[in-house]
Amino acid sequence: MECIMRLTLILVGLAFLAFVPESLTAQGALDATAIQAARAVADAGDKVDPNQFVQTLIRRFGPRLTGSNSEHQSAAWALDEMRRAGLSDVHTETWTLHRGWKRLHAAAHLTKPYETKLEVASYGWSGSTHGGVSGEVVLVDGNATLTKEAVRNWRGKIVLVAPISKDGIRGVADAPVLASWAEKAGAVAVIDGITRPGGMLHTGPIGFPGRESSVPILDMPEMQRHQLEYLVKQGAQPRVSLDIANRFTEGPISAENIVGEIVGALHPEQVVLLGAHLDSWDLSPGATDDGTGVAAVLAAARAIHASGVLPDRTIRFVLFTGEEQGLLGSQAYVEQHRAELSNFVCALVMDWGAGPITRFPLAGHPEMEGPLKNLFQADEALKSIDTSSGFLTFTDGFAFTLAGLPGIGLLQDSPDYDRDAHSTEDSLGAVNAPALQFNTRVLASSAIWLADVRQRPGSAFTQAENEQALLPVRSALEMLGVWPYERSSSPTPASPTH
Numbered sequence: 244m245e246c247i248m249r250l251t252l253i254l255v256g257l258a259f260l261a262f263v264p265e266s267l268t269a270q271g272a273l274d275a276t277a278i279q280a281a282r283a284v285a286d287a288g289d290k291v292d293p294n295q296f297v298q299t300l301i302r303r304f305g306p307r308l309t310g311s312n313s314e315h316q317s318a319a320w321a322l323d324e325m326r327r328a329g330l331s332d333v334h335t336e337t338w339t340l341h342r343g344w345k346r347l348h349a350a351a352h353l354t355k356p357y358e359t360k361l362e363v364a365s366y367g368w369s370g371s372t373h374g375g376v377s378g379e380v381v382l383v384d385g386n387a388t389l390t391k392e393a394v395r396n397w398r399g400k401i402v403l404v405a406p407i408s409k410d411g412i413r414g415v416a417d418a419p420v421l422a423s424w425a426e427k428a429g430a431v432a433v434i435d436g437i438t439r440p441g442g443m444l445h446t447g448p449i450g451f452p453g454r455e456s457s458v459p460i461l462d463m464p465e466m467q468r469h470q471l472e473y474l475v476k477q478g479a480q481p482r483v484s485l486d487i488a489n490r491f492t493e494g495p496i497s498a499e500n501i502v503g504e505i506v507g508a509l510h511p512e513q514v515v516l517l518g519a520h521l522d523s524w525d526l527s528p529g530a531t532d533d534g535t536g537v538a539a540v541l542a543a544a545r546a547i548h549a550s551g552v553l554p555d556r557t558i559r560f561v562l563f564t565g566e567e568q569g570l571l572g573s574q575a576y577v578e579q580h581r582a583e584l585s586n587f588v589c590a591l592v593m594d595w596g597a598g599p600i601t602r603f604p605l606a607g608h609p610e611m612e613g614p615l616k617n618l619f620q621a622d623e624a625l626k627s628i629d630t631s632s633g634f635l636t637f638t639d640g641f642a643f644t645l646a647g648l649p650g651i652g653l654l655q656d657s658p659d660y661d662r663d664a665h666s667t668e669d670s671l672g673a674v675n676a677p678a679l680q681f682n683t684r685v686l687a688s689s690a691i692w693l694a695d696v697r698q699r700p701g702s703a704f705t706q707a708e709n710e711q712a713l714l715p716v717r718s719a720l721e722m723l724g725v726w727p728y729e730r731s732s733s734p735t736p737a738s739p740t741h
């Protein structure tokens with residue numbers, strides 16, 4: 244997910260206890276063997292070409308919107324690749340999507356005070372104008388709390404949201420509220436006020452998790468939005484003609500997570516999970532969101548199998564779908580596996596663009612730091628990877644975090660992430676092949692190490708423990724309405740139903 248939805252909540256807390264090297268105990272000797280295994284797997288990772296996976300995925304299937312034909316076809320390909328990588332029990336696990344959505348077309352022209360073409364793109368699961376319509380543009384302050392009075396003049400109008408400077412999460416939380424007011428007030432369309440770099444069109448979900456809107460919710464390049472805002476403020480009463488067509492498909496529809504594993508030789512019931520999401524948005528093929536994550540997971544599977552090293556614990560590889568609509572596939576996976584969750588050591592998920600992995604934010608699980616540091620300090624190539632507290636929310640790892648597990652969304656050095664993700668430009672040119680190779684090494688060696696280290700890493704928190712661990716992100720989750728426990732009395736945005 245991108246800039247608004249993929250807000251990191253990186254909260255650096257107090258440093259955890261410093262790492263103390265293992266003494267030369269029997270356990271230490273066994274872990275030394277595990278380190279050797281990790282090194283062998285890492286070296287095997289260097290011989291696998293992860294770039295071939297992303298090239299094939301993007302060229303053959305293009306955009307992979309959840310529930311679309313191309314997403315289903317790419318799932319069949321991913322199953323094949325998992326089998327070719329030597330994984331066992333390769334299968335799909337289905338979950339249900341309320342209904343699908345398809346982008347048809349979007350045209351926009353300024354017709355007053357002068358004529359010029361505008362660029363717009365619909366947000367996912369938003370509606371249509373049902374033919375060409377024209378309306379005056381009205382400006383709404385993105386920071387304002389909406390009331391019946393405030394939306395009184397929206398009927399037949401195109402609502403332009405002035406750039407939102409407020410807290411990004413509040414902006415996400417308010418998006419469905421804004422859409423709902425627009426529907427109720429009879430607005431023609433909403434032009435969103437989220438600012439992204441690069442001047443390109445972006446798409447995304449309406450809120451988190453994504454909601455539907457019968458009114459088109461539109462993105463527009465920043466310069467054009469500023470121009471409209473200027474004209475409104477000058478009293479020019481600008482008019483825009485729109486022809487926006489999208490189609491909701493019949494629902495519910497079946498979507499699938501793709502699963503394969505290498506069964507642990509000693510503790511087959513214990514699981515180290517590596518994940519990424521197969522689905523993408525549909526303005527471009529999602530080469531780095533999350534094609535490169537998919538490629539790294541498949542390449543790590545191939546590397547571990549090719550190394551001949553058998554893990555003590557099971558390593559499970561999962562390619563989720565529905566991530567872009569609000570972690571739907573991973574949340575479904577967690578629900579479907581609730582009975583065995585206490586056996587999950589951790590979930591490592593790659594979904595932060597093209598760059599090299601720089602950090603394992605511990606997702607409220609400081610007990611993961613020691614084991615991870617042991618590995619990173621033993622491999623010169625991985626020495627600079629940081630392990631400190633923090634959460635990468637809004638990607639599939641967080642579904643596991645919410646369930647009390649170390650669901651670690653890996654942070655990557657991807658400076659162009661906010662520009663490229665969900666945009667028209669997330670295609671093969673955005674792929675960083677050397678970083679992808681490095682990330683394969685990191686994923687493969689981390690997985691085998693966490694599967695082999697003598698003392699089981701990771702804890703499955705009780706509800707009370709997890710509430711405590713999630714405190715740094717509690718207010719944000721409550722604002723979005725996704726806090727998994729009893730709510731506090733923090734204010735929620737007003738909506739027309741209130």
Ligand SMILES: [Zn+2]
Pocket residue numbers: 244520532533566594638
């Ligand atoms: Zn993503």
